[in-house]
Amino acid sequence: MAARRPTLEEVARRAGVSRATASRVVNGSTTVAAPIREAVRRAVAELGYVPNLAARSLVTQRADSIALILPETANRVFSDDQFFPGVIRGVSQRLEAADKQLVLMLVGSPAAHDRAERYAIAGHVDGVLFASIHGADPLPELLMRAGVPVVCNGRPLGSSRVPYVDVDQLGGTEAAVRHLVAAGRRRIATIAGPQDMVAGVDRLTGYRRVMADSDQRSIVAVGDFTRESGEAAMRQLLADDPQLDAVFVASDLMAHGALRTLREAGRRVPDDVAVVGFDDIQLARYCDPPLTTVRQPIEEIGRTIARQLLRLLAGEQIEPAVILPTELVVRESA
Amino acid sequence: MAARRPTLEEVARRAGVSRATASRVVNGSTTVAAPIREAVRRAVAELGYVPNLAARSLVTQRADSIALILPETANRVFSDDQFFPGVIRGVSQRLEAADKQLVLMLVGSPAAHDRAERYAIAGHVDGVLFASIHGADPLPELLMRAGVPVVCNGRPLGSSRVPYVDVDQLGGTEAAVRHLVAAGRRRIATIAGPQDMVAGVDRLTGYRRVMADSDQRSIVAVGDFTRESGEAAMRQLLADDPQLDAVFVASDLMAHGALRTLREAGRRVPDDVAVVGFDDIQLARYCDPPLTTVRQPIEEIGRTIARQLLRLLAGEQIEPAVILPTELVVRESA
């Protein structure tokens, strides 16, 4: 298939030096005499030599690349139009600075799950980052036990000792719901996220807590963070309690769906029903009306998980958890 | 860092066989006696053995994984809320069936570009897929010359011999613009995509062709496929020709931005201005009004580039180009 590629041996021969010296030049060692260095460089250029990474990592025990595992189908990953890209961008920034290759792996199916596991344990990557973990996915824990450095985005459900980085879900949610209470709303419902994800669970917990504090009854529907599910959940809520005057929606995408249902049902936002989302994705600004929502520092999450992993790789001790702040952004929908 | 992992040697010793036999069992050879096979399996399980892929691919010259390179910043990649995920899903399906690992690489910066090049040439992957190529990016051609099997999504600009898969951009565009002409629109503008991408160029060409055929003047603004650019381009068009009664927008995301500008300018859609998009992303259905657009078989693109690459890897001869059909989807915006 692929043309045979030149080896270091050939480069060395052409430059009239030993393999060891050629290797030194390729790897930027300074202890090589200038003329020899030049000769090797020329040989490399002429042959179009590129080191075989498999051979290199076999001896160095490093792969100089790290995996970002998104345990989702590609659909979910990308339908959320700013969360993943933001995280990825943050991760990229940090890894690029450390000259590590970022490898993205989407594991939706069980087969892909297994393959990713083997891939990571087999030493193709030096460490693994997880984003958006579903349920008590055993993979992070499993990899950690196998000796692979791991950092998660989002507190893992279940009892896990995997270090993670999360945002202040509870704080953000409570700020949002209190905002509705303070505005005089009396029947505040919520569209919760999937209850097998920690973001789904925490945002519902925050909502319930404020409701209890202000002696209001909880009105709950559950979605899965997609637009369609937001639409359906909103219909459900209107059926359950036609009198509701506010909704806290656990993601902006679901809020977008909810807005559509409200429009179809003839409710004006925010006059009849106030709506608050979560995430502050780009779309939030383009909703009609623009969405009041909870902003999370998405890129910072990416940068932070990458930084923690790099520290781990460097042999440092790292915090078991890092919590980043959230912030309520008030626009027109509430 | 990582705990020392067991080697095949240790598995063999524990099972009381040679390394060769252990290897045979691990790789599923049938020519091993059942009791020995069992013993090896047990040893593998007990030690938690996972083959070192670097060592394996060093000798087999295969990596059993293929790269999908997205030469974009993560932002652009994901803001398009259905194109990339669709392609990725299609690719995943095919590769999973072939038991190959998919490695996604986002190369936005020049540094990442170089790293990706080395990564691919260094044999970390058996082949490379490209999606959404910018300008005359030399990377595909370069990799091909280096002996790496390559297939592109989208006809590469410039003179390239890299095999590709594309949709019928011209046909789709012409259908869309003719639809506007047939509806009696007399001042049809366009918001074109970036002119360093073939999708941007072709869709503008198609528009111009129909305009010329129907003796209408072209009214052109150029965006970069993002929502913001669509918004800005629409403002530009309204300033250039306040009388325009239709717009063909080269992507749904830009169309979403354009709709907002039109609403702000007080134009009713489709009464005052008809709008047609391109892509048929999910959002199109959620626009207000729902967007008439050109659907392209996104997942099929992914499946097709993957299939072509796998055929290439298998040593087959493949077509230099495969063109997939597009289809006009009429909703309410035009």
Add this chain to the structure above:
DNA sequence: AGCAGCGCTGAGAGCGCTCTCACCTCACCC
């Protein structure tokens, strides 16, 4: 009885690289 042939296993080479260690050359100094 002898030998071909089959089913199975083990020895060993070698994939392309890095890295240790020994060595070789020169100043430079006492």
Add this chain to the structure above:
DNA sequence: GGGTGAGGTGAGAGCGCTCTCAGCGCTGCT
């Protein structure tokens, strides 16, 4: 003039695996 050490280079081991090839014990045929 000999010793010392710095600066540079090469030989060779070995990373963990696959795969060829030889060899083992049998069966079954001549």
